Amino acid sequence: MKKEEYLKLVKGKDKEKNILKNALISFLIGGLLGSIFHLLTYILVNTCNMSSSFACGIVLFIYITLAIILTGMGIFDKLISKYKFGLIIPITGFAHSVASCLLEYKRDGFITGIGANMFKLAGSVILYGSVAGVSFAILRVIING
C-alpha cells in the first residue's frame, strides 16, 4: 500500500469516528439539559400551581440568564467548543449568539458597534421563524377554509 493511500484511509476513519463522537456528545448534553428543563418545569407546575406555559417561560428565563452570564464571564465559549450542538440547539445558543455579538462589538461604540451588530447571528433565526410562522398559519387557515 502506498503512503498516500494509507494516509487517506486513516484520515477517513478518523473523521468518521469524530462525527459519531461529536454527535453522541451533543446527544448527551442536549438530553441532559432537556431532562433538567422538564424536571424544573414539573416542580414549578406541581408545587406553585402555575400554568405549564408560564412555568416553561420561567425555566427558559433561568436558562437564558445563566447562558448570558457565563458568556459574559468568557466560560460559555469554551463550553460550546467542547459540547457543540448540545448547547447551540437549546435556547442557550440563541442567548449566547446575541450576548457574544454584543461583547465582540463593544469597542466599536454603542450605536454603530453593539446596536448595529446585536442580531448578526440570531437575526436569521427570527427572520426565518417569522416568515415560516406567518406563512404556515395563513396556509392552515386556507386549508381549513
Added chain:
Amino acid sequence: MKIFSSFILVGLICFIASLIYDTTKWTSGHITSLFVVVGAFLGFIGVYDLLLKKCGYGLSLPITSFGNLLYKSALDGIEKYGLIGAFKNLYISTSLGISSTIVLSFFITAFCNPKD
C-alpha cells in the same frame, strides 16, 4: 417517565444537528435557521403539540419550539382578529425569550469585557 422521553427527544434533535454540521458545509447559523422552520412545519402538521403533550416539557427547550410558538401565535391572531392578527400576535408567546435575551445581554455587556 416523561423525564426520559425529554432526554431522548432533545438529545435526538441535537444529535441530528451535529450530524448535519459534520457531513455538510453548513454553519451553525444555517442549522438553527433550518430547525426553526422545521419546528414551524411540525406545528403546522400538528406533531409538535402531540409530542409536547406526550413527552414532557423538555421539548420547549430546543430552538424548534421557537418556530412552533411563532406559528401557533400567528394562527391564534388570525382566528381572533383576521389576517392582520397574524402580525399583531406573532411575537406574543416568544416575547419572554427574545426580550430577556436582548435586555440581559445589554446589561452584561456593560459590566463585562470580551476575553481574548
